[in-house]
Amino acid sequence: MNMGLLHLATRRIRHEWLQAVVLVLCIAVSIFLPATSTMLMSQYNEGLMDRAARTPVVIGSRGSRFDLVLSSLYFRPVNIDPVSMAVLERSEQEINGVLVPLHLEHTAQGFPVVGTTTDYMFQRELVPVQGTVPVSLGEALVGADVASSLGLAPGNTLRTDMVNLHDLSVPLSVELKVCGVLPETDTPDDQAVLVDLQTTWLISGLLHGHVEPQDATEDEEGVSLKTDSVVVFNPALDQYNSIDMENIGSFHHHVDPDKLPLSAILLYPRDAKEETLARTRINEPTLQQAVIPRRVIDDLLAQVFKVKRILDGLSIVVATCTGILVVLVITLSIRSRRQEHRTLHMIGCAPGAVTGLVSIELLIVLLLSILLAAGASLVAVALAPDLLRLIY
Amino acid sequence: MNAEPAIQLRQATITYPGSTFRMTIDRFELARQEQVACIGPSGSGKSTLIRILAGIQSAGEAQVSAGEFSVSGSSAAAVRAWRIRRVGLVFQDLQLLEYLTAWENILLPFAISGSIRPTEKDHDRLRALADGMGIVDLLDRKPMRLSHGERQRVAICRSMATDPEILLCDEPTASLDPRNAAMAMDLLLEAASSCGCATFVVTHDHDMLARFQRVVRMDEIAVMGGDS
Structure with missing residues (x-):
């Protein structure tokens, strides 16, 4: 030139x-x-598609299959009707495969709180780079983005966001203790706060902890009556909103365990035949639906x-x-x-x-x-x- | 004055398609280092003569040669290369490029040639020339920030860029007032003398003619006529 x-x-x-x-x-x-x-x-x-392809089947309540998949795979804040623990138990009996329950109603400092079991970490091949997986009530395993944006490391705490200011049975906020940090995966798990199912029920107010009846005194606020055989609490009773070694034993629920809610169940069937059978069994007679995420995402x-x-x-x-x-x-x-x-x-x-x-x-x-x-x-x-x- | 002309023209016939214009020049010569003025009324073919001498326009069977180089017998590319190296041109409307500085305008022939590069000696020579013309402090200015007289001097420097053997000027002082016109013409002829190039200047200004060694009238060298 x-x-x-x-x-x-x-x-x-x-x-x-x-x-x-x-x-x-x-x-x-x-x-x-x-x-x-x-x-x-x-x-x-x-x-x-990558995440959808790695999740063979999602079970949830009947309704929008898009909402079910977007919520259970990508933790998007959409309203889906819950299924009960009974569905999980029945599925475990009928289907040969791994079933991973999810509870997805809450957030902690803006990040989705994912209530699940250790099977989730196993199926997603999530191994903490720091700390351990959550095994106790109130423990949280945080994704890489959560850890970096909130500056969290094992031993730190983060608080859940308020669910309902006007419902006294629901704690305003629960303190979660970070037990581990996940590596960066470029998936929605980077943005997730993974906790035990019990912890999400605690955030929902279905599980609570308070002073033990035998330790309560009649002049204590929240105690209406105490005799040798009976203790009557009233709504003013203080509930624990953080969990420690001293009060962890006091947490309990008053709900039928079969009725405890789940947002969705991830199903990893043993083989293709099991997958087909599972979808038939679940879709046919019940109020639930079993969808294949890959097809939903295709649509x-x-x-x-x-x-x-x-x-x-x-x-x-x-x-x-x-x-x-x-x-x-x-x-x-x-x-x-x-x-x-x-x-x-x-x-x-x-x-x-x-x-x-x-x-x-x-x-x-x-x-x-x-x-x-x-x-x-x-x-x-x-x-x-x-x-x-x-x-x- | 050397015997061999710097440039010579033989048997030029100029016509334009769709026009009755016809001009015939049997012979014209410009000796080496000679300074010649050309006068004639508008439309008498003065600018056409300059274009023919520069090899920009062909003229029938005309033979144009500059020393050993046959302008009329060479390829267009060879003529362009010769023109850049050996011919300096000063136009009536100066035709400086507005987006270049005065110095870049002076070096324009080098920029467009693609084959010749200005040496340190060229830079020194042209700076000295610009200094002699009183524009050395204005070289980083663009033409719009120069007066008409200053632009004129930039155009003269540009015509000298490649140290030409022939300088062809088409009414270079036409748009200047008499004082500035005289000054510009003196500078032009002085620059031409110092580089030893043959100079052919078309002008309407009869007051300038005394500065030239020879004055030719167009009607003396060209025959105008509508019929062949």
């Missing part, structure tokens, strides 16, 4: 910087939109790709408009620069070199546009997980 022409082209672009900026922005936008939407869709597709993505097609259409419109603008600017530029081109020609510049000068200018503008679009796309894709969390 003639470096002299390159020099002239860069000087011209600097001189006409406003025109160059407008062109660069227009072209960059027309590249950025389709490129970013394609990359985001691909990332979105990959992220959703969901089909809807998303309809939106993508609309975006693609808009991108074509933007690109066409930009193309027209670029042609217009170039045409006007060439017309207004006839005298300049004539001068260059008369001094000794080849006609091709004059065309080359315009081409180099255009090439620089295109290059800057591509760099800008690529940079913006990379930023968008890097921020995409956070953006997607905002959307879903």
Whole structure:
């Protein structure tokens, strides 16, 4: 390339910087939109589908299968009707496979609290990088994002968010003790606070702890009556909202264990036959549904790709408009620069070199546009997980 | 004065399609280091003559040669290369590029040639020339920040960039007031003398003619006529 022409082209672009900026922005936008939407869709597709494919079956109450899967796999805050522990117990008897119960109603400092069993960690291959898995009431294993954003390490505490200010039977907030931290997995587990099922029932107010009847005194607030054989508590009785070695034994519930709620049950059947049988048994006579997350996400993505097609259409419109603008600017530029081109020609510049000068200018503008679009796309894709969390 | 001309033209016939214009020049020569003024009414073909001499425009069976180089018998690329290296041009409307500084405008022939690079000696020579013209402190300014007289001097420096053998000027002082026009013409001829190039200046200003070694009238060297 003639470096002299390159020099002239860069000087011209600097001189006409406003025109160059407008062109660069227009072209960059027309590249950025389709490129970013394609990359985001691909990332979105990959992220959703990977987790869905790793979860053979989800059991939950009848209702929206999208809500069930988005809630149980991605911990999205959607309202789904609970199933009872009885469903879990019955399924365990009827289905040959691993059943992982989930309770997903609560959040702790903005992060979803996932009540489950150690089978969840096993099935998801989650091994703490610090500490251990939660085995006691009130213990929490936090995801990598939770730990980094709240600055948590084993031994620290975090509080659950208030459930219902007006329900005295529900604790305002429960203090969770961090027992471990998970490695970064680029999955929703990074954002999760994993606790024992009992802990989530405690947050819901289904489980509580208070002073032992034998230790209560009649003049104590919350004790209406105490005789040698009877202790009557009233609603003013203080309930423990943190768990320690001294009070952990006092926690109990007054609910039929079969009726304790679950949000969903993840099923890992022994084989494909068991999977089919399980879906038949659960879907046929009961109020529950068993869905295959991969199929649900396929259907969901089909809807998303309809939106993508609309975006693609808009991108074509933007690109066409930009193309027209670029042609217009170039045409006007060439017309207004006839005298300049004539001068260059008369001094000794080849006609091709004059065309080359315009081409180099255009090439620089295109290059800057591509760099800008690529940079913006990379930023968008890097921020995409956070953006997607905002959307879903 | 050397016997061999710096440039010579033989048997040029200029016509334009769709026009009755016809000009015939049987012979024209510009000796080495000679300073020649050309006068003639508007439309008499003065600018056309400059374009033919510079190899920008062809003229029928015309033979144009500059020393050993045959302008009319060479390829367009060879003529362009010759023009950049050997011919300096000063235009009536100066034609400086607005997006370049005065210094970059002076070096423009190097920038567009693709084959010749300015040496340190070229830089020194052109800075000395700019100094002599009183514009050395203005070289980092763009043309829009220069007066017309200063722009004129930048254009003269640009025509001298590649140390040419022939300087062709098309009414270079036409848009200047008499005082500045005289000053610009003196600077132009002085610069041409110092580099030893043959100079051909088209002008309407008869007050300038005394500065030249020779004055030619277009009607003396060219025959105008509508019929062949």
